[in-house]
Amino acid sequence: MPSTVFDSLLFRDMFGTEAMRAIFTDEALVGRYLEAEAALARAQAKIGAIPVEAGPAIDAASKHIAIDFDRLRHETEIVGYPILPLVHQLSEAAGDFGGFVHWGATTQDIMDTANVLQIRSALDIVDADIEALRGILVGLAKQYRDTPMAGRTHLQQALPCTFGYKCAVWLSSIDRHAERLSTLRDRVLFGEFSGAAGTLASIGRGGLEMQAAYCEELNLAQPPITWHVARDGIAEVVTFLGLVTGSLAKIATDVMLMMATEFGEVSEPFVPGRGASSTMPQKRNPISCELILAAAKSVRQQVATMLDGMIHDFERATGPWHLEWIAIPESFILTASALANARYMLDGLVVHEKRMRENLDLTSGLIVAEAVMMHAAPRLGRQHAHDIVYNACREAIEGGGKLADILKKNEEVSQALGGEEAIDAACDPTNYLGLCGEMVDRVVAGR
Template sequence: MLSSHIFRNMFGDDEMRDIFSDKSLVQRYLEVEVALARAEANAGIVPPQAAVAIESASRQLSVDLERLQRETENVGYPILGIVHQLAEAAGDAGGFVHWGATTQDIMDTATVLQIRRALELLNQKLMVIRASMVRLAARHRDTPMAGRTHLQQALPITFGYKVAVWLSMIDRHLTRLTDLRRRVLVGSFSGAAGTLASLGDKGLEVQAALCEELGLAQPTITWHVARDGVAETIAVLGLITASLAKVATDVMLMMSTEFGEVSEPFVQGRGASSTMPQKRNPISCELILATSKAVRQHVGLILDAMVQDFERATGPWHLEWIAVPESFILTAAACSHMIFMLGGLSVDAKRMRENLSLTSGLIVAEAVMMAAAPKLGRQRAHDIVYVACREARERASRLQDVLLATPEIVEALGGAEAVERHCDPVNYLGLSGKMVDRVLSLNPGAQSPSG
């Protein structure tokens, strides 16, 4: 599905897919090999002219992907095939390619370079989502609607409050992406068993220089089998997509005929049925839900990949080759669908107000109870309003009318006008507006993970 000509843009986007394409991956491998040669030349381990020749060869090299495929399938890893082609292109300097390195050093560092670019792209997408949520929350700060718990109308809220709750999750994810960089954007160069034995006493010097060349942090110790950084990255993608799925679930339910409170942007034919002309299905929501479920499966896979044997694993590492690119591509798809949906979300404030009346006033039962409690006591007020609610249901009457016929409540609230005031849902929005203002005053996403 990720590379299908038909479905590819439903389950990914070209920019993220390009980061994890074969062409880009090979370039990252070559980038690491060249940086290693330069670092070793500066440390006096390989001749400076060899590093220059290797770099020149990498720029001119057109990697034979068919040959690389054959060698990768035979060896089990792609780096030896890359080394063969780069060494041949470098001529006499070819003998200094990959000096003192092991396959996993190159592959892990290349993966980190991919992750760095992917996190930058993801940050950009989340900032666009954030901007849409900010606009919606501000515009609908005071737009009343029914708040629902356990799929039942509970208390009045505002649509802006709902969106601000969504926004708070995005803000935390932006902070997570910034924090994640310190732990994940770390180079890998440690040699066969991770001890840098092949470079003698200059191993750590070369390691530091290599990481500096690539703009990565130097590891405190080898992480060939300590995979928590990669696992954390995919776990964060799981958190992000799960939050997007929560938003999609809300929108999808609010789009249902019975609610009719919001709708995805109108595009001719989008969400159409092949048999029912009236249908306008929540396609963006459905795709967000699907991609997020797939990412969550990869979170489990990446946690499985953490369980590695001794100093180099016999298989779990390969699970990352699946989980990392697919998780980022799927996450990018979820973000793109969310950007489209929020960018043109249609909000029906009139329908929201009408839905507040569906229960004939039962949604304000707590408002009446709390208003009467100072005089009657909370439990007595609760019991009286509970009976009134039951009577309103049985008679199909407005709660307000039943309460007006209950002298104890009328007296406790201070008269009929007070009963009417407390029965208006708009007068029981709590601190929805102030909470929206507080969320809008924050901007943890201001610092981009690109620096």
């Protein structure tokens, strides 16, 4: 039976998605190896490096071969890599042309290229999820553009903002990830065909042309030089996933805290039984947020692994490369989980506007103390206005009562603001939302 959450019948759809898992199955990986070998043979046949008939023959064999996975596993354990054992089976399947399989290549050429093919497909899924998430957040930002709520710093009420503003802040980070992804592909999606030490010595003259033809067959870019031990591109991919899941975890943290009983400002979508407790019938736990946070924490560990894995020795490494076999699939599968949960959670998010307003009034005006100070400052001077309002806030905190009522008793403030009605206006949180609306408009402009 499966032994990890990625394959578990119980947990696999909580810590991944079927579409992303499919990219990283053993069958899919071996399929990518075969795709790379077939592309190499086609390219070499076209330029006359191997018999013209060998290319189609090896290509056909790669598509129709029935892989003996038990044999492949056994031989891989002996060799330490799967390519030589796979070449044995593909060569047998190619018959008379089997001797031209893997011509001039080295194991890492095929494995690196296969991983890039997997990464390309996986990034397509991430891209689609990011675009869907952007659309959801745009809708929330627009819908709640002017919905007032308490802004908080250091877990304390600070100044009023709007829920649409909060959603637009979330959206801005996801927008930047979309930009990063659009440029990342150009730095990562390279084929690899360089031979044992990366010098193409096995091919010699015409090797770069062969490399170009090979990459063209796979619709991958030709690298300027061998990247066997220059792993910054692969490390960037996983680091990018760390950034994406980090932003999702920030959103999840906000939503999770806002779901707390004492806040009660939002709720995850309701599905009977979701987030239920085995003993407390009233519970409605933030399950999607919790899964996003778990995925993000796990991806962050893989980011560190990949940065460490960049340190390769000489022209072919003695072990750091193997870390990628662990980190790349797990990072993508976990990221897919985080994105799927974020899409589900935000698309059905229940926003409790009344509770937001109640919480905004919780401090009886203290949340707009800065507003009163700034209104009084032109007449009283900033520091003197600060001291007066500070003392009024302390009186409200220690003795209770509304800040506006306490300020009305202060003749200096009353004169500076222009009377009791002006004090009431200055103490209304909805009158001190700053440029929330305009900022939302800037983020969602054109969408």
